Every structure is written in structure tokens, then in C-alpha cells.
Amino acid sequence: MATWFQQHRDKFNRALDACKYRYAWSAYPESPSSRIHGTQAAAAGRARFEALLNNDYPLTLPGEMGRVGAEVSPYTGAALGIRYPKVDIDAIMSAAQAAIPPWRDSDVETRVGVCLEILERCAGQLFENAHATMHTAGQSFIMAFAGSGANALDRGLEALVYAYKAMADVPTDADWQRQFGKDSSARLTKHYKLMPRGPSVNVCCATFPLWNGYPALCASLATGNPVIFKPHPNAILPVALVVSVCREVLAEAGFSPDLVSLVTDTRAQPATTALLQHPATAIIDFTGSPHFGQWIETHCRHAQVYTETAGCNAVVMESCQDMAAMCRAVAQSLCQASAQMCTSVQNIHIPAQGIVADGRPVSYEQLADALVAAVEEHLAEPRQAALLCGALVNDGIYATLEKARALGDQQGQILRNSTPYAHPEYPSARTATPLMIALDQSQQTLYSEEFFGPVSFLIKGPSAESCLAIATDNARRCGAIASHVYSINEAFLNAAQDAFNHAGVSVACNLTGMPINFAAAYSDYHVTGLNPAGSACLTDLAFVANRFRIVQRKTLCTASGA
Amino acid sequence: MATWFQQHRDKFNRALDACKYRYAWSAYPESPSSRIHGTQAAAAGRARFEALLNNDYPLTLPGEMGRVGAEVSPYTGAALGIRYPKVDIDAIMSAAQAAIPPWRDSDVETRVGVCLEILERCAGQLFENAHATMHTAGQSFIMAFAGSGANALDRGLEALVYAYKAMADVPTDADWQRQFGKDSSARLTKHYKLMPRGPSVNVCCATFPLWNGYPALCASLATGNPVIFKPHPNAILPVALVVSVCREVLAEAGFSPDLVSLVTDTRAQPATTALLQHPATAIIDFTGSPHFGQWIETHCRHAQVYTETAGCNAVVMESCQDMAAMCRAVAQSLCQASAQMCTSVQNIHIPAQGIVADGRPVSYEQLADALVAAVEEHLAEPRQAALLCGALVNDGIYATLEKARALGDQQGQILRNSTPYAHPEYPSARTATPLMIALDQSQQTLYSEEFFGPVSFLIKGPSAESCLAIATDNARRCGAIASHVYSINEAFLNAAQDAFNHAGVSVACNLTGMPINFAAAYSDYHVTGLNPAGSACLTDLAFVANRFRIVQRKTLCTASGA
Known part of the structure; x- marks a missing residue:
């Protein structure tokens, strides 16, 4: 049976090419039209969204301590009534860490294949996710389907391309031999192993919950790190839907679902700072206010920090x-x-x-x-x-x-x-x-x-x-x-x-004839990192290359002399 | 006339290949034998070293405020008597910043070509630099010629390979067009520009002044950043010799020599912390004690920090x-x-x-x-x-x-x-x-x-x-x-x-038959960044990819509709 990496290889190769030449391309259609998705998809997605309302969200996490959730629709003014697992942060962190070894020890193509399958299944739930985004972030349905949906998925695939390129740059092994002085020589075999940094916290914002969500997920997960999503308390559902997909795909692949988990909170009892300052947190991706972004950069020096905040455009x-x-x-x-x-x-x-x-x-x-x-x-x-x-x-x-x-x-x-x-x-x-x-x-x-x-x-x-x-x-x-x-x-x-x-x-x-707010995946580099609006380009080598490190082992095969 | 990049292209291609497969290779011979270097080189190098003793070091820098220097040979116990320019830190920083624009605006091959020529000329002064290293760091001549000389130069070339790969990953331009909705479309040309972060301070240690010196120089300079070397007060000369080469090559290429400069001090009046904490310092490469390395990581949050300290092997x-x-x-x-x-x-x-x-x-x-x-x-x-x-x-x-x-x-x-x-x-x-x-x-x-x-x-x-x-x-x-x-x-x-x-x-x-301390350029990744001995691998994408950032400009060519 073809692996996920093989199954999605054509699409991935096209994404690699698009990133190289940065022309217009998309892996995921941004239109919800029935001509693309068939006549059933829209209604089925809406029904799946509606079935989630006023219910316990179907997700079980380590360290559960009851349920939480206070989302209110900007359109109806009504509470969504969805109750998410509330977790103990030490427990979710321990579960994430415990899940690392087999994931770390799998090969690059396995991890990238899992991420490709996750993106593909997320594309399959864009309808319900667009309803979720609409009734939390307040985007119009069409915007939620395109901007926070297909376009964000494209950025996720783009980040995955860079993670793959950075990892593929490190060979798995080498044969090395040389002379030392006149009389002695040694031949070694060397193995190079990619090591994750550790739990990666992905703080998503209220207005565009998945814009950075998919790229940060792909960048960290593909490079071996477990990912803990921390959605805004009023925009949990779009993120929870992605977490469910991730856990399902990981489990199918034989890995621990705890490689991707979720911490939820309310505005009255926020959990974000405790999560970010947890000593095990190794990577932080943050989208949100400049004020909180600066707090993170000052107080979370134990982690690699990638931010997208805001400015005055x-x-x-x-x-x-x-x-x-x-x-x-x-x-x-x-x-x-x-x-x-x-x-x-x-x-x-x-x-x-x-x-x-x-x-x-x-x-x-x-x-x-x-x-x-x-x-x-x-x-x-x-x-x-x-x-x-x-x-x-x-x-x-x-x-x-x-x-x-x-x-x-x-x-x-x-x-x-x-x-x-x-x-x-x-x-x-x-x-x-x-x-x-x-x-x-x-x-x-x-x-x-x-x-x-x-x-x-x-x-x-x-x-x-x-x-x-x-x-x-x-x-x-x-x-x-x-x-x-x-x-x-x-x-x-x-x-x-x-x-x-x-x-x-x-x-x-001189942009006209197009939405000038539009940032094109595979073509526009995002945040420059040279002004106070953040440090995370999302889709360049700098966004991925330091999410993993290299350890090696070398072993003598033969030696002669001295 | 061939550019430096073209002149050194063969060697650079071999280095690219060696980094990819990580077999044993060296661009610079580590033996000082006359069979390699001819019968004159050793004596000439020694004479050049001796001519520098008890003299003003032939270097003029911006912001000079007299001369300084208190190096003592671990072999003779005598002062070297070399007097280096003592500079005002604000002045040297301003000069470095002022030198940026033409260097930033040159193309990748020009900058890499300049770095290749610098390495080549440094290879040509390995004899005097080995004497300098011997009589400051205390290494034996043979060790100074190989370890702090040829092997360190190899690591510099290796870092340059990674800088080149990271920069070459960003195309210079793109042609982008797409449809928006039914009625409108836009075609844009896009240009992507690499931007340096700013002045890069290279703190070299007393025992192996150039081991990290060459890699950090190449990583920062090739990516567009000016480099300010800060040698240990008792190991200035090996570094000053490199600074002289850099300034000479930069000037010949029509760039400001102030793209590479030198801050010297004495143990009694150290200048390092003021230099590192200067608000214009954008990048710090540090080799030295774990204690000072930790101080930098805590106090220099305004800069990208790359450290190699020490541990208990x-x-x-x-x-x-x-x-x-x-x-x-x-x-x-x-x-x-x-x-x-x-x-x-x-x-x-x-x-x-x-x-x-x-x-x-x-x-x-x-x-x-x-x-x-x-x-x-x-x-x-x-x-x-x-x-x-x-x-x-x-x-x-x-x-x-x-x-x-x-x-x-x-x-x-x-x-x-x-x-x-x-x-x-x-x-x-x-x-x-x-x-x-x-x-x-x-x-x-x-x-x-x-x-x-x-x-x-x-x-x-x-x-x-x-x-x-x-x-x-x-x-x-x-x-x-x-x-x-x-x-x-x-x-x-x-x-x-x-x-x-x-x-x-x-x-x-099971290493035998070779010096087990030996770390092979193009083959052994150095510091892992996963334990307290430092964060800088020296020669991977993570060491270079965040030394520059990407800004873009996109311009409408044609639009229709909307």
C-alpha cells in the first residue's frame, strides 16, 4: 500500500515547485462552489457544524478536569454551547513529551506524510470549519472558507515544504575516511539524527484562528515536535476541529494522538501564560496583539519564539x-x-x-x-x-x-x-x-x-x-x-x-483588480521580522530550520597505525 | 575578467558536494610542509609575524582613540608589544552601519565571492597566523597551523556553503497572475530582496581564536551584515590578521572596509559587554565560558545569539x-x-x-x-x-x-x-x-x-x-x-x-588511530544546541537562515475587472 507521502507526492512536488518559483498556485480550492465540491458537501458540512452545538465536543484529552467553553456567535449573539475538555497543563505537557520518541525516531517522509494527510483531511472539513470560523471569529462564510480555510491550508502546505527542505538538507549517514600524519588512518561511518526541541505551543488569534495555525502546526510537527494548540477562548471550535483531525490521523499512523493536543480556557480564567511559561515549552508560535507578543518575547526566553502581531498598515x-x-x-x-x-x-x-x-x-x-x-x-x-x-x-x-x-x-x-x-x-x-x-x-x-x-x-x-x-x-x-x-x-x-x-x-x-489585503501562499513572504509586527515569515527556512537540531553518532570501522 | 565567485567556483562546488554527502574533504592543507607550500613560505610567514612585534599594528579604524594591546606569549613570557587601534564603540558601530547599503544591495554571488577571496587570502597567511596563534593562545605551531588554521578555514567555507544555500533558496523575482472571482484578474511582478539584520559581533575565545571566527564571519558577512570582531585581550593578533585581510578584500571589491572591523581591549578595561549591549548590535556569535555565554543569553535579547561554550566531555x-x-x-x-x-x-x-x-x-x-x-x-x-x-x-x-x-x-x-x-x-x-x-x-x-x-x-x-x-x-x-x-x-x-x-x-x-578530539569540517556537525554547551552548530541551515530576512515589492502589471 502506498504511504501517505507517496499518495500525496504529486501535490507535494507541485508545492515544492511553486515555492521555488513563487508563481500563483493553490492546492486547495478557495471557492465553496458546488461545481467543485459536489452538491452534498455544503449541506453536510453545515449539518456537522450544527450537530456540535450545545454539546460536549467529541474529544478526550489527557489530564481532563471537566469541561469549559463560552463561545458566542458574533452573528446570532447566542452561545454556541460547546463544551471542550479542560485540561491540567502539567498532564497535557507530560503526555506530549511521552509521545515524542516514536515520532522523533520515524523518518522524515513518514512525518511529512502524516502532515500531508492532516492537511488533506482538513481540506475535507472546510465547510464545517468555515461555519465554525464564521460563528466565532465573525468572518463571513465566504471569507472563512477561503481566507481562514483554503488560503491558510495553502500556507500550511508551504510551511511543510520548507520543513521538508530543511530536514532533507541533512543526510542520514556518511562514510568518512582519511589519513592522519604519515602512518595512521581511520574510516568511520557516521549517522546524523534530527532531534525535536520539544513541546511547541501554538497560540491562535480570535480573528483568523488558522492563518498561522496550519503553518506553525506543519513546521513544528513535521520536525518532530508535539504541538499544543491554545486557541483564543472565543475561537476554539475552528482549532478543535483541526486538533481532532490531527489526533485521528496520528492514531491511524500508529503514533500517539497526544502529539497534537488542545488547551482551552475562558477570558475569566486564562491559561495561556501558564502554558507558555511551562518549563517544558520549547517552541512558541503566537498570533495576536503586539502587547502580548512583546510580553512573550520578554518572558519566555526558554523557548524559540515566532510571532505575528500587527502594525499600522x-x-x-x-x-x-x-x-x-x-x-x-x-x-x-x-x-x-x-x-x-x-x-x-x-x-x-x-x-x-x-x-x-x-x-x-x-x-x-x-x-x-x-x-x-x-x-x-x-x-x-x-x-x-x-x-x-x-x-x-x-x-x-x-x-x-x-x-x-x-x-x-x-x-x-x-x-x-x-x-x-x-x-x-x-x-x-x-x-x-x-x-x-x-x-x-x-x-x-x-x-x-x-x-x-x-x-x-x-x-x-x-x-x-x-x-x-x-x-x-x-x-x-x-x-x-x-x-x-x-x-x-x-x-x-x-x-x-x-x-x-x-x-x-x-x-x-498600484494594486487594483484584486483584494489588496490578499497574501498569496507560495508567493508572498509574510512578516519580514525587521519591524515590530512580528518575527515569523511563516514560510521561509528561518521559520523551520531551528525547530529541530542535529545529533550524530560516528563509529570506527577500521583504523591503521598510531 | 572572472569574478571572485567564478574564480573560486570549482572549490566552492566541491565544498557544496562535501557538505551534502559529508565525506572527508578539505579545501586547505593542514600540514605546513614545504612539499605543499614551497620552501619560502614558512620563513616568510615567520618573518611577517616577527615584523609585527613591538610595533603599532598596521590598521586604521574609524573612531580611533589611541592604541591598546597587552598580549604576552605563553612560550616566552614576553609581551608581544603590538599596539592595536582602540576605538570608540559608537563610532565603529556607526561606521559599520553606514557601510551596509551597497553591500546589502549587491547580489549573493558578489558577497559569497568576496568571502571566498577572504578565505583564500587567509589561507595564504596561515604561517604568520599560526605563529600569532602560538604566541597568544599557546597552541603548538603545528596545532595552530592545522586546528586554528586550515581546519577552522574549512569550517568557514562550510558555513559559507550554508549561507549560500539559504540565500539561494529565495528567488529574486516571480511572475504571478490569477483570477479573482468570475470577473477580475491581476498580474503582478514580484521582487524579493534579502535584508541583513545589522552589525554582527563576533566574540572570539583565547584558546581557539578562529575556530568559530571564520564560520561566524562567513555566515554574517555573506548574508549582508557587517562584522565586528571582538578578540580576547590576550589573543588579538590572529584575529587582527583576519580583519586586515577582510578590509583589504572588501576595499578591492569597491565596498567599505568598515564592513569588517575590530574592537580591542585589555583585561583591566574590558569592552565586550558595552559592545554586546549596544542597541545596534543585531547578531552575536560567542565562543567562551558557559558563565559569560549565559550572561549574553539573558542580557542581550535584542540580538540573535549563537553560542559555543563548554561542557564536561x-x-x-x-x-x-x-x-x-x-x-x-x-x-x-x-x-x-x-x-x-x-x-x-x-x-x-x-x-x-x-x-x-x-x-x-x-x-x-x-x-x-x-x-x-x-x-x-x-x-x-x-x-x-x-x-x-x-x-x-x-x-x-x-x-x-x-x-x-x-x-x-x-x-x-x-x-x-x-x-x-x-x-x-x-x-x-x-x-x-x-x-x-x-x-x-x-x-x-x-x-x-x-x-x-x-x-x-x-x-x-x-x-x-x-x-x-x-x-x-x-x-x-x-x-x-x-x-x-x-x-x-x-x-x-x-x-x-x-x-x-x-x-x-x-x-x-571506539575511536582509535586518529585524534579523538578532531571535529571534521563538512562532516561532523558541531554543537547540538540541545544541551548547555551552546546553541551554534556552526554549519547547518539554522546557523545562517535567520541572519537575513526577506522583504518584497510587488507591482501590478495588468488588471481587469472589479
């Missing part, structure tokens, strides 16, 4: 070919997932004298009006607005909007107020449209803070060059995951690309 | 084929470089009931006597003793010997006392022969401490299994860089290899 507008397309593209970023993405735009830098668009001068005011109008256009059709904006992950976003609105009233100008929009399907959905505030460039302390949610600033600068200088300075100091420039002036465009890159930030130029 | 003796060869091999480790190597053996674990050797039972006492006799044999011929033992790096080794001797008198049994040996060429040489002390396995607190220098313990355990258990436990808790087992019992040998490997330690079995 900026757009600099200098000129453009097609103003309508530019405004549509940027406005979409302000709306998409209610700007709760790590790539959402917050700061839009515009020169006071306006820009040249479509060959004509356009004033600052005209451009601001056009951006507001483009947002309105995205929101005009209720079903479309709901697909694009989704819901707010928690009530804290309303507080952020309130704070920003007060700031706009007092120190800036509110260009567009935020109000809830009426969700066509879920009347109780927690929603908000974009709040857009005009500020002056001198008010840097206001806009160099991240406002997580649908808050954006139109920042008037004395010149395009000054807008660029401030945007790159902000990125360097406050972090950025995505940055944008619109310019048809070649000299300015080159200067802008250099300025962002030299600030340790990636930059996109 | 052990031998477990269970049985052997050829007792004379085994004793000769282990005794050589006790003598070689006066056991001041990171791979020197300290703890020799022997079962109380003795071992089976050459098919006959040998008592513990007989084996202990044979080990002492084997040491005597290595020391019998004065020229041979001098070649093997060299001199002591500093007076502190005498203090260590005194401490160990007192311990042996009070709590163990001195099997062989240490005395200075008479160096045939340098009557004032600071020398010591091996001190060998018998302890009982129960005295673990005594032998689980590193005694740096020619101190070893014969540790009597109740059984071979118990010896193994204690040796691996020690390695796990106190660190180890080299471990040895002698056994012809296949079951025991397998158990021992597993036990050491699972403790995160590499192990060598």
Missing part, C-alpha cells in the same frame, strides 16, 4: 492611472472583514495639493470624497456588504470605534461615520461599517497607534515625499505587515519601494 | 578490541593542547569490575594504570610532548590545577600529578602535563563541573550501565560537545549511542 497616494479602481481597491481593504485582518489598511497618506489621477489633477478633498464614495459603493448592496464586512469579533471593537470617533471629533474631522449595517441573514449580527477620519500629518501620535477594527485615517501631508517619509518611519517604529503605494511616477515609485524595503517592510504597488 | 569504557590503542587515543585527548579544546575529554567512566579488553578481563586498576602509562608514553619524547601539549593559555590554568589537586588529595586519589614539562625550544614556556584523579561515581558534584585545562577524572561506577547513565545525565545537565564510548558489545554500544543522542549529545564510538 499604510497607503501612500502620489498619482494613479485609474482613480476609480484605486479607490475601489483601498476602500475594499477598509471594509474587508471589518478591517480585522493583519493586512488591513489603516493610514492613507495623501499630499495636501492632491494627486494626478487619470492625467488630471485631483484635489485632496476630491480624493477623500472619492474614497468615502467607494466605501459606500461596497456597502450599497446588503448581501455584498455582509459578504465583504462580516461581523465584529467582539464588543471591544465598538469601544475602539468610540475612542476613534471621539478623537476624530476633537482633533480631526470625521469623513465617514461608522454605524452597524443590517445583516440580511442575521439581524442580531455585531456589525460596523468603516469609520474614516481626516487628520493632519503632524498628528502622528494619533495615527501611529493601531486601531484594530474598521478605523482608518486620511492623513494630509505637505508633499508626496513627506507622506512617504512619515509612512515608512511609522512602519519602522510601529510595525507593518502590508504597505501600499499608488504612483505612476517611476522615480517616486522606485524611491517608495526602496524606502519601504529599507525600513524592513514589504510593499505593493 | 565524557568517555564511557565498557569493553574494547585493542586496549593499547584505546588508551593511546584517550590519553592523547588528555594531552592535546593541554586539554584546552572544546572537545577535550575530562570524565572517564570505568566500571568497578573492570572491562573486557582484547578478549581478556582487565581490572579497573589495570585500566587506570594503562591510561596513566599511555599519557606518559605521549610525553616521553620532549619534542613530541611539546607538539602535542603546547602551552597553557594563561596562569589561571595553574590555579585550576591547584584546585583540582587539592580536591584529589582530599576527596579522591591522584593517579598522576601534573608538573610543567620542559619545552625543548622555549625554556620559559607555561606548561603542564595531565593531572589525573580517581573519583567514585557518587562524587558527582565534583566531576560535573568543568575544569578547563589538563585535568581529568577516572570515575569508578558500579556497572557499565551505571557509568553510561551518569555520563549522559551529566551531558544533559552540564553540557557536552564530544562524548565517547568504547564497547565491542553491540547491545551496549547501541544503548549508549541512543542514550547520548537522546540526551542531546553527539557520540563517537
Whole structure:
């Protein structure tokens, strides 16, 4: 019978090739269309999701001490009522450690094959996982299926490619012989063994629970480390579904299911710091707030730490070919997932004298009006607005909007107020449209803070060059995951690309015709690690190469002389 | 004209192949024989070394504030009288940072080519560098030429191979296009740029100044980072000679020589902590004491840290084929470089009931006597003793010997006392022969401490299994860089290899006929990073992959729809 590695070999080879040349490719279709998945899959997935509600989640873990779970749907306002195992951290850690030896001693292809099978089965549960993501993280169904679903799975496969490449770089054995001095020589056989570091804690965020979840899982598990998922207390289900798949696949392969486990908690009784500071924790992958990310980097020096946090993503507008397309593209970023993405735009830098668009001068005011109008256009059709904006992950976003609105009233100008929009399907959905505030460039302390949610600033600068200088300075100091420039002036465009890159930030130029928040697996490197928005690229050799170490044994075969 | 990368391409390709298959290969001959180097090289090298004595070292650096230097030869007891530039740390750091842009913006082959040329020219100065190493670190000339010379250069080339592989894994550009939804599509060109982290401080140790020096130089410089060498105050010259070569090659290539610079100090006024804690320091490579290594890991969280410190290297003796060869091999480790190597053996674990050797039972006492006799044999011929033992790096080794001797008198049994040996060429040489002390396995607190220098313990355990258990436990808790087992019992040998490997330690079995301290470039992975002896393998992807980061720029070519 073919091994899983052999079964998935073609797909894996295609992923290896895509990573090498970084063209557009996907292993997992991002559309939930019945033309791809058949007519039954959508309904079956929904039914599986609904069967989980108001029930004990079907999972048994070591060290269980009862059940816990307080997830509330951002769409219905109702509790999901799912009760997850609550575990003793020492017990789950011991179980993870006890599971290591056979996994560590298996070969690279076995471990990669298990990860490939896990990804494949996760692809088979994207429908229920999209419902789970929708009713925890607040994403629209289509977004949950694509972004937190297929696209995240692609990033997982991509991380697996890098883990494989790093491990394949180490040969399993060698034959070594040489002369020493005139009279003696020795011949040795050498064996090189990859050793895991130990338990790897994967802290998932509330808004995109699996974006880093799949890559960190694949990077750590393939290299021999057990993985303990720690989902956000309001976004457990999407992660628990993955944990169930992992444990099922591991058990089928003859390994301990405790190689992948789950620690759940509530906001009232958090378990994360105890888990991260556990002396056995060897690796930490974290997605979440910059504040907690910095706490981890300071307090968890016993572990390898990989973070993705957040920053103040900026757009600099200098000129453009097609103003309508530019405004549509940027406005979409302000709306998409209610700007709760790590790539959402917050700061839009515009020169006071306006820009040249479509060959004509356009004033600052005209451009601001056009951006507001483009947002309105995205929101005009209720079903479309709901697909694009989704819901707010928690009530804290309303507080952020309130704070920003007060700031706009007092120190800036509110260009567009935020109000809830009426969700066509879920009347109780927690929603908000974009709040857009005009500020002056001198008010840097206001806009160099991240406002997580649908808050954006139109920042008037004395010149395009000054807008660029401030945007790159902000990125360097406050972090950025995505940055944008619109310019048809070649000299300015080159200067802008250099300025962002030299600030340790990636930059996109003149994007239209596509969601500008989109980060393409196998093509876009993610976090640069050179600014405060985190250290984890997700998909490069640096993300994987230090998750395992090399030990060797060498044995004399023959010796002569001295 | 061929570029340096093209000129050295054949050698580099051979190094790539050797790293892949890890057979025995060397790019640099380790013998100083005139048959290899011609009849002039040795004398010319010596003359160049002697011309440097009692002089200002010919090097001008940014931020000079006078001269400093207090090196004393362990062979003559006389001051070398070489005065090095003393620099202002802020100034040298600013100069390093200012030198980055053109180097960062050059391509991978240019940077690797410069590093290859540096290694080549360093190979051309191995004679003077061996004299420099001898009269600072105390190594014998032959050891200095091979170990701290050619073998270390090989490790530098090996690190360069890994830096190249990690960088070559990132393509320079990509063409990306895809459909979004039914109606829109976008085509982007993408460029990926490697970015250095920033100034890389290379702290070299007193006994083997360039062992980590060349690898850390190549790993950091090739990936775009400026390198600031910080040699030990009594072993500046070997490092300064390399810095001079680097600056010369960089200038010839049209780059700023300040990409490689030097900070010197004295023991009375050390500069290391200020340099390491400088906010601009982005990478630290450290070789030295576990104590200082731990200080760095705790206090320099702003930098990527790679350490090689030390541990308590052990031998477990269970049985052997050829007792004379085994004793000769282990005794050589006790003598070689006066056991001041990171791979020197300290703890020799022997079962109380003795071992089976050459098919006959040998008592513990007989084996202990044979080990002492084997040491005597290595020391019998004065020229041979001098070649093997060299001199002591500093007076502190005498203090260590005194401490160990007192311990042996009070709590163990001195099997062989240490005395200075008479160096045939340098009557004032600071020398010591091996001190060998018998302890009982129960005295673990005594032998689980590193005694740096020619101190070893014969540790009597109740059984071979118990010896193994204690040796691996020690390695796990106190660190180890080299471990040895002698056994012809296949079951025991397998158990021992597993036990050491699972403790995160590499192990060598039944080595005879070669210097067992020898670590082979392109074949032996060095520090495992899984025990307290350090984190830097030197020559794997983990050593290089996080010294640079990736930033990208993507630009819309064509878009349609949306």
C-alpha cells in the first residue's frame, strides 16, 4: 500500500515547485462552489457544524478536569454551547513529551506524510470549519472558507515544504575516511539524527484562528515536535476541529494522538501564560496583539519564539492611472472583514495639493470624497456588504470605534461615520461599517497607534515625499505587515519601494483588480521580522530550520597505525 | 575578467558536494610542509609575524582613540608589544552601519565571492597566523597551523556553503497572475530582496581564536551584515590578521572596509559587554565560558545569539578490541593542547569490575594504570610532548590545577600529578602535563563541573550501565560537545549511542588511530544546541537562515475587472 507521502507526492512536488518559483498556485480550492465540491458537501458540512452545538465536543484529552467553553456567535449573539475538555497543563505537557520518541525516531517522509494527510483531511472539513470560523471569529462564510480555510491550508502546505527542505538538507549517514600524519588512518561511518526541541505551543488569534495555525502546526510537527494548540477562548471550535483531525490521523499512523493536543480556557480564567511559561515549552508560535507578543518575547526566553502581531498598515497616494479602481481597491481593504485582518489598511497618506489621477489633477478633498464614495459603493448592496464586512469579533471593537470617533471629533474631522449595517441573514449580527477620519500629518501620535477594527485615517501631508517619509518611519517604529503605494511616477515609485524595503517592510504597488489585503501562499513572504509586527515569515527556512537540531553518532570501522 | 565567485567556483562546488554527502574533504592543507607550500613560505610567514612585534599594528579604524594591546606569549613570557587601534564603540558601530547599503544591495554571488577571496587570502597567511596563534593562545605551531588554521578555514567555507544555500533558496523575482472571482484578474511582478539584520559581533575565545571566527564571519558577512570582531585581550593578533585581510578584500571589491572591523581591549578595561549591549548590535556569535555565554543569553535579547561554550566531555569504557590503542587515543585527548579544546575529554567512566579488553578481563586498576602509562608514553619524547601539549593559555590554568589537586588529595586519589614539562625550544614556556584523579561515581558534584585545562577524572561506577547513565545525565545537565564510548558489545554500544543522542549529545564510538578530539569540517556537525554547551552548530541551515530576512515589492502589471 502506498504511504501517505507517496499518495500525496504529486501535490507535494507541485508545492515544492511553486515555492521555488513563487508563481500563483493553490492546492486547495478557495471557492465553496458546488461545481467543485459536489452538491452534498455544503449541506453536510453545515449539518456537522450544527450537530456540535450545545454539546460536549467529541474529544478526550489527557489530564481532563471537566469541561469549559463560552463561545458566542458574533452573528446570532447566542452561545454556541460547546463544551471542550479542560485540561491540567502539567498532564497535557507530560503526555506530549511521552509521545515524542516514536515520532522523533520515524523518518522524515513518514512525518511529512502524516502532515500531508492532516492537511488533506482538513481540506475535507472546510465547510464545517468555515461555519465554525464564521460563528466565532465573525468572518463571513465566504471569507472563512477561503481566507481562514483554503488560503491558510495553502500556507500550511508551504510551511511543510520548507520543513521538508530543511530536514532533507541533512543526510542520514556518511562514510568518512582519511589519513592522519604519515602512518595512521581511520574510516568511520557516521549517522546524523534530527532531534525535536520539544513541546511547541501554538497560540491562535480570535480573528483568523488558522492563518498561522496550519503553518506553525506543519513546521513544528513535521520536525518532530508535539504541538499544543491554545486557541483564543472565543475561537476554539475552528482549532478543535483541526486538533481532532490531527489526533485521528496520528492514531491511524500508529503514533500517539497526544502529539497534537488542545488547551482551552475562558477570558475569566486564562491559561495561556501558564502554558507558555511551562518549563517544558520549547517552541512558541503566537498570533495576536503586539502587547502580548512583546510580553512573550520578554518572558519566555526558554523557548524559540515566532510571532505575528500587527502594525499600522499604510497607503501612500502620489498619482494613479485609474482613480476609480484605486479607490475601489483601498476602500475594499477598509471594509474587508471589518478591517480585522493583519493586512488591513489603516493610514492613507495623501499630499495636501492632491494627486494626478487619470492625467488630471485631483484635489485632496476630491480624493477623500472619492474614497468615502467607494466605501459606500461596497456597502450599497446588503448581501455584498455582509459578504465583504462580516461581523465584529467582539464588543471591544465598538469601544475602539468610540475612542476613534471621539478623537476624530476633537482633533480631526470625521469623513465617514461608522454605524452597524443590517445583516440580511442575521439581524442580531455585531456589525460596523468603516469609520474614516481626516487628520493632519503632524498628528502622528494619533495615527501611529493601531486601531484594530474598521478605523482608518486620511492623513494630509505637505508633499508626496513627506507622506512617504512619515509612512515608512511609522512602519519602522510601529510595525507593518502590508504597505501600499499608488504612483505612476517611476522615480517616486522606485524611491517608495526602496524606502519601504529599507525600513524592513514589504510593499505593493498600484494594486487594483484584486483584494489588496490578499497574501498569496507560495508567493508572498509574510512578516519580514525587521519591524515590530512580528518575527515569523511563516514560510521561509528561518521559520523551520531551528525547530529541530542535529545529533550524530560516528563509529570506527577500521583504523591503521598510531 | 572572472569574478571572485567564478574564480573560486570549482572549490566552492566541491565544498557544496562535501557538505551534502559529508565525506572527508578539505579545501586547505593542514600540514605546513614545504612539499605543499614551497620552501619560502614558512620563513616568510615567520618573518611577517616577527615584523609585527613591538610595533603599532598596521590598521586604521574609524573612531580611533589611541592604541591598546597587552598580549604576552605563553612560550616566552614576553609581551608581544603590538599596539592595536582602540576605538570608540559608537563610532565603529556607526561606521559599520553606514557601510551596509551597497553591500546589502549587491547580489549573493558578489558577497559569497568576496568571502571566498577572504578565505583564500587567509589561507595564504596561515604561517604568520599560526605563529600569532602560538604566541597568544599557546597552541603548538603545528596545532595552530592545522586546528586554528586550515581546519577552522574549512569550517568557514562550510558555513559559507550554508549561507549560500539559504540565500539561494529565495528567488529574486516571480511572475504571478490569477483570477479573482468570475470577473477580475491581476498580474503582478514580484521582487524579493534579502535584508541583513545589522552589525554582527563576533566574540572570539583565547584558546581557539578562529575556530568559530571564520564560520561566524562567513555566515554574517555573506548574508549582508557587517562584522565586528571582538578578540580576547590576550589573543588579538590572529584575529587582527583576519580583519586586515577582510578590509583589504572588501576595499578591492569597491565596498567599505568598515564592513569588517575590530574592537580591542585589555583585561583591566574590558569592552565586550558595552559592545554586546549596544542597541545596534543585531547578531552575536560567542565562543567562551558557559558563565559569560549565559550572561549574553539573558542580557542581550535584542540580538540573535549563537553560542559555543563548554561542557564536561565524557568517555564511557565498557569493553574494547585493542586496549593499547584505546588508551593511546584517550590519553592523547588528555594531552592535546593541554586539554584546552572544546572537545577535550575530562570524565572517564570505568566500571568497578573492570572491562573486557582484547578478549581478556582487565581490572579497573589495570585500566587506570594503562591510561596513566599511555599519557606518559605521549610525553616521553620532549619534542613530541611539546607538539602535542603546547602551552597553557594563561596562569589561571595553574590555579585550576591547584584546585583540582587539592580536591584529589582530599576527596579522591591522584593517579598522576601534573608538573610543567620542559619545552625543548622555549625554556620559559607555561606548561603542564595531565593531572589525573580517581573519583567514585557518587562524587558527582565534583566531576560535573568543568575544569578547563589538563585535568581529568577516572570515575569508578558500579556497572557499565551505571557509568553510561551518569555520563549522559551529566551531558544533559552540564553540557557536552564530544562524548565517547568504547564497547565491542553491540547491545551496549547501541544503548549508549541512543542514550547520548537522546540526551542531546553527539557520540563517537571506539575511536582509535586518529585524534579523538578532531571535529571534521563538512562532516561532523558541531554543537547540538540541545544541551548547555551552546546553541551554534556552526554549519547547518539554522546557523545562517535567520541572519537575513526577506522583504518584497510587488507591482501590478495588468488588471481587469472589479
